Amino acid sequence: MRRGSREYASWSIGIALVLAFALVPVLWILSLSLKTPESVTDGSFIPHHWTFDNYNALFQGGFSNGPFLHPLVNSIAIALIATAIAITFAAFAAYAIARLDFPGKTAILAGALAIAMFPAISTVGPLFDMWRSIGLYNTYLGLIIPYLTFSLPLAIYVLVAFYREIPWDLEQAAQVDGATPLQAFRKVILPLAAPGTFTAAILVFIFCWNDFLFAITLTSSNASRTVPAALAFFTGPSQFTAPTGNIAAAAVIITIPIIIFVMIFQRRIVAGLTAGAVKG
Amino acid sequence: MLCAPAVIAMLLVTAYPIGYAIVLSLQNLDLRFPDQTSWAGLSNYGTVLSSSLWWQDVLNTVIISAISVALELVLGMAIALVMHRAIFGRGIVRTAVLIPYGIVTVVAAFAWQFAFLSSDTGFVNPLFGIHVNWFSGHWTSLLVIIMAEVWKTTPFMALLLLAGLTTIDAGLYEAAKVDGASAVQRFFRITLPLMRPAILVALLFRTLDAFRIFDNIFIMTRGAQNTESVSILGYNQLISRVNLGLGSAVSVLIFIAVLIIAFAFVRLLGVRMAEGRPGG
Numbered sequence: 001m002r003r004g005s006r007e008y009a010s011w012s013i014g015i016a017l018v019l020a021f022a023l024v025p026v027l028w029i030l031s032l033s034l035k036t037p038e039s040v041t042d043g044s045f046i047p048h049h050w051t052f053d054n055y056n057a058l059f060q061g062g063f064s065n066g067p068f069l070h071p072l073v074n075s076i077a078i079a080l081i082a083t084a085i086a087i088t089f090a091a092f093a094a095y096a097i098a099r100l101d102f103p104g105k106t107a108i109l110a111g112a113l114a115i116a117m118f119p120a121i122s123t124v125g126p127l128f129d130m131w132r133s134i135g136l137y138n139t140y141l142g143l144i145i146p147y148l149t150f151s152l153p154l155a156i157y158v159l160v161a162f163y164r165e166i167p168w169d170l171e172q173a174a175q176v177d178g179a180t181p182l183q184a185f186r187k188v189i190l191p192l193a194a195p196g197t198f199t200a201a202i203l204v205f206i207f208c209w210n211d212f213l214f215a216i217t218l219t220s221s222n223a224s225r226t227v228p229a230a231l232a233f234f235t236g237p238s239q240f241t242a243p244t245g246n247i248a249a250a251a252v253i254i255t256i257p258i259i260i261f262v263m264i265f266q267r268r269i270v271a272g273l274t275a276g277a278v279k280g
Numbered sequence: 281m282l283c284a285p286a287v288i289a290m291l292l293v294t295a296y297p298i299g300y301a302i303v304l305s306l307q308n309l310d311l312r313f314p315d316q317t318s319w320a321g322l323s324n325y326g327t328v329l330s331s332s333l334w335w336q337d338v339l340n341t342v343i344i345s346a347i348s349v350a351l352e353l354v355l356g357m358a359i360a361l362v363m364h365r366a367i368f369g370r371g372i373v374r375t376a377v378l379i380p381y382g383i384v385t386v387v388a389a390f391a392w393q394f395a396f397l398s399s400d401t402g403f404v405n406p407l408f409g410i411h412v413n414w415f416s417g418h419w420t421s422l423l424v425i426i427m428a429e430v431w432k433t434t435p436f437m438a439l440l441l442l443a444g445l446t447t448i449d450a451g452l453y454e455a456a457k458v459d460g461a462s463a464v465q466r467f468f469r470i471t472l473p474l475m476r477p478a479i480l481v482a483l484l485f486r487t488l489d490a491f492r493i494f495d496n497i498f499i500m501t502r503g504a505q506n507t508e509s510v511s512i513l514g515y516n517q518l519i520s521r522v523n524l525g526l527g528s529a530v531s532v533l534i535f536i537a538v539l540i541i542a543f544a545f546v547r548l549l550g551v552r553m554a555e556g557r558p559g560g
Contacts, residue, residue, distance in 0.1 A: 011362075011365075011366055011367070011368070011369075012369075014362045014366070015362065015366060015369045015372070015373055018359055018362055018373050018376060018377065019372070019373070019376045021355075021359075021431070021434075022376040022377050022379055022380055022435070023376055023379065025380075025388065025391040025392060025395065025431060026379060026383065026391065028391055028394065028395050028403065029387065029390065029391040029394065032394055044403070044406075045403055088285075089285040089286040089289055090286055092282040092283065092285060092286065093282060093283040093285075093286035093287070095282060096282035096283050097283070100282075104283075108283055108286075108287060111287070111290065112290065114542075115290050115294050116485075117485075117488045117538060117542050118294050118535075118538070119491075119492050119511070119531075119534050119535055119538045120492065121492060121494065121510075121511040121514045121515065121531060121534055122297070122298055122301055122514075122531040122532065122534055122535040123293055123294060123297040123298065123301070123531075124514070124515070124518060124519070124531070125301055125304060125514070125518040125524055125527050125528045125531050126296075126297035126298075126300040126301045126304060126528070127293065127297055128518060128519065128524075129300075129304070129524055130297070130300070145289075145292065145293055146293045148289045148293075149289055149290050149292065149293035149294060150293070152286050152289060152290050153290070156286060206382050209384065210384050210385055212384075212385060212386050212494070212495040212498070213494050213495070213511075213515075216498075216519075217515065217518070217519050227384075228384050228385075228386040228387075228495075231386055231387075231390070232386065232498070232499060244394060247390055248390070248394070251384075251386075251387040251390055251391070254384055254387065255383055255384065255387055258379070258382040258383055258384070259379060259382075261382065262375055262378040262379055262382050263375055266371065266374045266375050266378055267374075269378055269382075270374060270378070270439055270442075273381075273436070273439050273440075274439055274440060274442070274443035
């Protein structure tokens, strides 16, 4: 397409509109996070006085007394552990579904689909009650278990879609050529399965990182509260200042990993999302 | 069995809790008065179904779901067409569009709340030279909630629709062009009918998701100005008032509502599949 042509111009406008739609709210919260308390209410899109005070304030008090560091560590740890377990379970299940024929295969896929549509709020009450009586309330495990449940359907669907594309015959071919079963798996299948598995892991991580409902209902303190829940309980430096700047700074920090993922793995994320949803 | 861990993990936090929720919903169980626990039969359901609050919240949830899903379908289709046809800038658009998808919902909710706050930090009022107190009215609050919801989830819709678009044979468009069909005719006569299965799947996922709306409302209004959704109502009963009996009745009713929506869509989808349409 020639630069300067009418078609070029109209596509440029279309792309610019999409970019503006997607980015304005993100840029706004970035702008708020860099404003001083005096200018945070000025309604201007570009800060007049730049400051990193909002970020510094988050880390004051460190791990035990600060408002942010402990929840950040919780968020990272819980999301990573839940992702690792979910992907392990889902890989076993997806391998079986993609490769083996067994009764109940469709039932598992249908069940997974049903859980993907399950209203999380309906489990919150019973879990709150159960977790309190067995001591899982306000613990890492108490959050990891529901995250597993609700991310497994997504992980299974994405992995089944990817594993079905793998030419499994290669494994036999390698064994004919003298590889042991383990070698055949490690050297032939694993490299082929890794990209899809990694894609599923990113999607599960984003899901766990994002959760708010379980995080506020099944925790009661910063001992296991994740950042989204902690944000809802942020208070200003004094009773009379709104915590806007601090919330914005914390929001920017927990958005950074998402933006990094999206920039590096955009192709894979799109492939994973559509594989899981459409082929299902 | 390779599937066993995944199946157990999925059932542990869905089937068992929903059963437990049904049991709880049949009791008078208020954790503030644990001594007065007794069987209540269906009276909790009677209380919920005869309260105007429940029906107001159902109405809010339906309004929010219907309007946001409709807007998402239109916007998502536009974005999908831009992404599908764009000859340049496809990577940038894809990255930009994935940011709202990946961003933590709580962060998005704060970004939109801060943008619209009238006297405090917003940029929307100064930008348009208006003085609307967005969060002091029922409809304006709902409007901001819907905008935030649409912003966050349109990318998902767009990606699902894009996947549907790519399955359409480009030759069909060429043939239609030769026959003198305009771009509008091609869209309504070729694109839309062939994408019907993809559209229905996307609508199903998003409708169920929108019906469970919680994070946006919790952050922006906490249900003030009559903006409660059914999930917020469930949360308030279960966690804030620790009335597990009434709260569980709300949970079970939400579960039933979700089942009804899912069945309605599956019937629609099933009919299309029986007609032998491709995709889906």
